[in-house]
Amino acid sequence: xxxxxxxxxxxxxxxxxxxxxxxxxxxxxxxxxxxxxxxxxxxxxxxxxxxxxxxxxxxxxxxxxxxxxxxxxxxxxxxxxxxxxxxxxxxxxxxxxxxxxxxxxxxxxxxxxxxxxxxxxxxxxxxxxxxxxxxxxxxxxxxxxxxxxxxxxxxxxxxxxxxxxxxxxxxxxxxxxxxxxxxxxxxxxxxxxxxxxxxxxxxxxxxxxxxxxxxxxxxxxxxxxxxxxxxxxxxxxxxxxxxxxxxxxxxxxxxxxxx
Amino acid sequence: xxxxxxxxxxxxxxxxxxxxxxxxxxxxxxxxxxxxxxxxxxxxxxxxxxxxxxxxxxxxxxxxxxxxxxxxxxxxxxxxxxxxxxxxxxxxxxxxxxxxxxxxxxxxxxxxxxxxxxxxxxxxxxxxxxxxxxxxxxxxxxxxxxxxxxxxxxxxxxxxxxxxxxxxxxxxxxxxxxxxxxxxxxxxxxxxxxxxxxxxxxxxxxxxxxxxxxxxxxxxxxxxxxxxxxxxxxxxxxxxxxxxxxxxxxxxxxxxxxxxxxxxxxxxxxxxxxxxxxxxxxxxxxxxxxxxxxxxxxxxxxxxxxxxxx
Ligand SMILES: Nc1ncnc2c1ncn2[C@@H]1O[C@H](COP(=O)(O)OP(=O)(O)OP(=O)(O)O)[C@@H](O)[C@H]1O
Ligand SMILES: [Mg+2]
Numbered sequence: 001x002x003x004x005x006x007x008x009x010x011x012x013x014x015x016x017x018x019x020x021x022x023x024x025x026x027x028x029x030x031x032x033x034x035x036x037x038x039x040x041x042x043x044x045x046x047x048x049x050x051x052x053x054x055x056x057x058x059x060x061x062x063x064x065x066x067x068x069x070x071x072x073x074x075x076x077x078x079x080x081x082x083x084x085x086x087x088x089x090x091x092x093x094x095x096x097x098x099x100x101x102x103x104x105x106x107x108x109x110x111x112x113x114x115x116x117x118x119x120x121x122x123x124x125x126x127x128x129x130x131x132x133x134x135x136x137x138x139x140x141x142x143x144x145x146x147x148x149x150x151x152x153x154x155x156x157x158x159x160x161x162x163x164x165x166x167x168x169x170x171x172x173x174x175x176x177x178x179x180x181x182x183x184x185x186x187x188x189x190x191x192x193x194x195x196x197x198x199x200x201x202x203x204x205x206x207x208x209x210x211x212x213x214x215x216x217x218x219x220x221x222x223x224x225x226x227x228x229x230x231x232x233x234x235x236x237x238x239x240x241x242x243x244x245x246x247x248x249x250x251x252x253x254x255x256x257x258x259x
Numbered sequence: 260x261x262x263x264x265x266x267x268x269x270x271x272x273x274x275x276x277x278x279x280x281x282x283x284x285x286x287x288x289x290x291x292x293x294x295x296x297x298x299x300x301x302x303x304x305x306x307x308x309x310x311x312x313x314x315x316x317x318x319x320x321x322x323x324x325x326x327x328x329x330x331x332x333x334x335x336x337x338x339x340x341x342x343x344x345x346x347x348x349x350x351x352x353x354x355x356x357x358x359x360x361x362x363x364x365x366x367x368x369x370x371x372x373x374x375x376x377x378x379x380x381x382x383x384x385x386x387x388x389x390x391x392x393x394x395x396x397x398x399x400x401x402x403x404x405x406x407x408x409x410x411x412x413x414x415x416x417x418x419x420x421x422x423x424x425x426x427x428x429x430x431x432x433x434x435x436x437x438x439x440x441x442x443x444x445x446x447x448x449x450x451x452x453x454x455x456x457x458x459x460x461x462x463x464x465x466x467x468x469x470x471x472x473x474x475x476x477x478x479x480x481x482x483x484x485x486x487x488x489x490x491x492x493x494x495x496x497x498x499x500x501x502x503x504x505x506x507x508x509x510x511x512x513x514x515x516x517x518x519x520x521x522x523x524x525x526x527x528x529x530x531x532x533x534x535x536x537x538x539x540x541x542x543x544x545x546x547x548x549x550x551x552x553x554x555x556x557x558x559x560x561x562x563x564x565x566x567x568x569x
Contacts, residue, residue, distance in 0.1 A: 100341035
């Protein structure tokens with residue numbers, strides 16, 4: 001366990017110095033400002049554009065902007081662009097070390113493969129949590145500024161935690177794929193493949209409701225609006241189990257890996 | 260004699276190629292062992308098995324008499340060493356040291372001592388900006404930080420310029436552990452190794468103390484090069500006291516060795532050859548006593564030896 005702490009510190013240095021943290025923070029921070037703005041002004045911009053084009057907007061009744069859209073927009077953006085950024089930034093995290101031999105150097109000095117994988121996961125998980133908390137606070141702030149109406153802060157935090165769990169699932173999958181496969185490109189391809197499959201499974205009635213992908217969409221909104229879904233517990237449980245399985249699997253593969 | 264590294268019919272087979280084929284090698288404790296072989300001989304593969312990076316297809320090995328959990332007993336410098344390029348040398352060595360279990364003042368002393376040893380003390384820049392020589396030296400420091408019993412260095416000097424080579428050779432010479440390093444630069448081996456292993460096509464062709472091997476392959480012979488073939492012919496007419504070997508490559512040169520009655524050794528060959536040359540008053544362009552070098556041994560062995568089933 002002492003080695004875990006030592007290596008965790010190394011991972012924190014790594015995500016800071018390799019700009020991993022910065023890029024993720026920019027993506028999430030960017031959307032935390034952009035999403036409320038989009039939600040507030042998109043209908044005005046749209047009708048303005050249509051007017052300018054000389055189109056008849058008379059029959060087109062655009063709904064008035066609503067503060068809930070601000071949150072929807074943000075979680076929607078994170079579920080897409082945020083996930084893409086996370087995939088692109090994480091596809092090399094494990095593979096680079098395994099391929100170059102730096103991981104083996106550490107193992108030779110006595111680092112356990114489990115601690116290695118866990119430290120990589122933990123550093124990024126904590127970073128994601130902090131960034132997400134800051135980002136939703138900013139969403140809250142801008143939503144209040146633009147709509148003067150917000151959801152309770154407690155609901156917001158709980159819903160952000162669900163989104164966080166979804167991101168952790170993506171992260172653990174990236175680590176697992178990095179241990180399993182030999183090239184970054186294939187890792188990325190597999191991740192995007194998984195993502196599409198998840199979106200498809202997400203559309204299946206009952207099963208879709210408890211898959212991790214639900215944590216990026218329906219579940220956060222329910223929690224946000226204070227609705228308690230019967231699926232909430234199960235979707236959390238499934239995600240936690242999947243993350244654990246992926247991480248343990250990852251450590252196992254790393255341990256027996258020959259590069 | 261205590262043995263540091265020993266293998267028993269160690270093999271590694273990749274699909275169709277036997278990278279390493281049933282080798283039995285032994286490196287005595289304290290030896291500085293040069294591991295020689297041409298490209299593709301199997302040096303890297305052997306070392307990677309010995310440090311635990313890859314698993315043998317068959318056979319086994321022991322390090323300091325142990326068959327299991329040997330990874331902690333060894334240090335390793337890969338052929339293309341990689342580090343966390345966003346760190347400085349101190350940071351990287353500190354990380355390696357901490358993971359090996361060093362703490363506090365002990366860690367600091369060890370890191371300082373190693374940086375000094377490999378000439379990276381006071382270098383503040385990140386590893387990403389290091390030259391190959393600096394990387395090699397940092398790699399050696401990393402390999403020995405936990406004071407392993409055996410250090411494996413894969414081509415630590417091959418890619419370096421003469422200055423870098425001299426520096427790294429000096430470091431290897433002062434490692435104070437059993438060292439096994441692979442190379443194909445024979446002059447370096449000649450300078451710093453007291454033990455050699457010669458490998459070719461997955462097999463070990465020769466191994467032993469450098470001095471013993473040189474003795475084994477030494478030949479009692481001298482080579483005389485004349486200015487012209489006539490002088491050579493004149494010499495050959497009176498040369499009953501020598502065994503003669505004419506060299507097809509050079510009509511003005513001849514290889515001689517003294518016969519039984521004078522005692523077969525290079526000193527006698529030299530003495531009697533020079534005496535008869537003086538007697539005949541023949542001018543000589545070059546006279547040299549054949550000395551077996553690792554170079555010549557290596558070429559002789561790898562030209563003829565190796566695997567016969569491919
Ligand atoms: N991962 C691998 N897959 C397939 N063949 C391999 C692999 N690694 C090595 N080989 C083959 O095994 C043989 C020995 O390779 P090895 O790298 O051990 O040689 P070497 O003595 O280190 O050569 P060099 O001086 O070029 O570094 C070569 O024929 C090589 O092609
Ligand atoms: Mg090699």
